[in-house]
Amino acid sequence: MDRNQQQNDQPTTESTKPVTGKLATLRRDPKGWVTLVLAVAAVIAFFGAAFGSGIGLWGWKSxxxxxPWTGLVALIALIIAVIGVLWDRRKNRKTRWPLLGLGAIISLAFVGYLASYAMTIASLPAIHDITTDLADPPQFSALTLRADNWDNIPGADDGELRGLNPRQRWATLHQDAYPDIRSVRIDQPVAVVIEKAKRLAEDRGWDVVNVDPASGHLEATATISLFRFKDDVVIRARAAENGSASIIDMRSVSRVGTHDLGANAKRVRQFLSDLSGTTTAAS
Structure with missing residues (x-):
């Protein structure tokens, strides 16, 4: 028996066994696997953090x-993908795209999704109380306005807002950011408008806690996002033109947080537009 035959007859050790299956795939495309795993983990962690807060597993602040950490993980995945492609080109190697490409797409989409929120935060003031009437906002009776509503209003050290009290700063920031949020006039009696407002609120899934068509008053709570944030809404209708028309004001206030990312203004715009059909600002 020659030496080659003896070597072939020797038992295969653990170190000489061919690598097969998932481990072999991982070794053939490590950067693709790493990119995809990090991208998917970032997305799962994001929605997990939001959902966990929404069902009370931890606080909304947590x-x-x-x-931000989920965004950082997705960004790292995207960087790994870019470096991997550049490295393959430098080594004149063909890039394995299935895993790398999928991970890069997920990472890019997720980073873009978070970037849109960051742009919104940067472009809008950090306020959470939106109303059509800055001088005389509708007041809650069944619901309670948050105790810290006028705390942490930005601008105390700003040159243009310095010297103003929190409510004055809020009104100034509100007017600059949302000049279109104004009282509207509807050619219907107060009671009819409030009844219609009640139906619209219920259609949106809001929890209507107080409605009085005769006095032109409605209060409700809207629950939004996976975090299940709650925003309180009050609608006020006042008679105009001997009762044949109504002037409608609305207020939407976030229960927690200092920046609502424009959610309350969006709610007011859409609700009043639906309520009046074609929203017309009151004169």
Whole structure:
């Protein structure tokens, strides 16, 4: 028996066994696997943090605090993908795209999704109380306005806002950011408008807690996003033109947080547009 035959007859050791299956795939495309795993983990962590806060597993502040880290993980995945492609080109190797490409797409989409929120935060003031009437906002009776509503209003050290009290700063920031949020006139009696407002609120899934068509008053709570944030809404209708028309004001206030990312203004715009059919600002 020659030496080659003896070598072939020797038992295969653990170190000489061919690598097969998932481990072989991982070794053939490590950067693709790493990119995809990080991208998917970032997305799962994001929605997990939000959902966990929404069902009470942890506080909303903890959930929000985790979100920047998920963005960082997705960004790292995207960087790994870019470096991997550049490295393959430098080594004149063909890039394995299935895993790498999928991970890069997920990472890019997720980073873009978070970037849109960051742009919104940067472009809008950090306020959470939106109303059509800055001088005389509708007041809650069944619901309670949050105790810290006028705390942490930005601008105390700003040159243009310095010297104004929190409510004055809020009104100034509100007017600059949302000049279109105004009282509207509807050619229907107060009671009819409030009844219609009640139906619209219920259609949106809001929890209507107080409605009085005769006095032109409605209060409700809207629950939004996976965090299940709650925003309180009050609608006020006042008679105009001897009762044949109504002047409608609306207020939407976030229960927690200092920046609502424009959610309350969006709610007011859409609701009043639906309520009046074609929203017309009151004169």
């Amino acid at each position: 959930g929000l605090a985790a979100l």
